Amino acid sequence: MEKEETTSEQVGTIRILNHEIILSKAKEGDNEGVIELFLNEGATEDQLISHATREIEKGRWWLWEYWEKKGLPKEQIELTDGIHSLTLYNFQEMPISDLQLEKIQGILQVFATIKEGIIFDEVKYILLDDVQGMNDKSGEPTNGYGPANSNAVTLYPNALRDVRNRVTDKVTNLEGTLAHEMTHGFPGMIFEGEMFFNIWTKLIGWRISEERRVLPGGAISIWETDFSKCVNEYAQSDPEEDICESMVARLFEPGKLDPKD
């Protein structure tokens, strides 16, 4: 990605919004900043470019049209426990308060203790979005969005409001939401040879339902289980939300979980 000093063979350029990106063949031993592209023999230039665009955008939310259109964030804050770190970009008008930063730092420290902080491989940024949307599962204002493809947890204005967290009143909505959204990084991870999503669905007895279920916000769920096992209504949405809501309960109010689980 960086400008190459050496004479590696250029194979083309692509444009992602305002960025001209030079594609060149990596040489043996190149590691830093190298994005691997696997292409079929005889792939066309169009295929190369669309594949490269997808791979380059993965984890680089700042190249996404949605974020680039917002311009520069109002604040950039580095948080660390000395080993793991998160960079927070605030796109909201309101500066983040010291108390809110303390709460975020607390969540960072909690997740650093879970499986040696493996979640920080998935979550590297916190983005405070200035636009409030609705959650199509709960039908309520959206609190946040997980790190899917972006390495960033997004928090919406509602997450920073003084409202009760869905799972517990033992922590602020900011802490509960951040913990929930960071947990969205776990389901795709492999533990002992099996994807955590599959481990959880088996454990709780989640299965694909015969009938499509309409959630309170209008989204359709194809999943069902013994819903009495779920910590709240939102956890009944699907296995992923169940994982994330259960994590919040496990961390902050474990009495809410079925002791059998």
Ligand SMILES: [Zn+2]
């Ligand atoms: Zn969620």
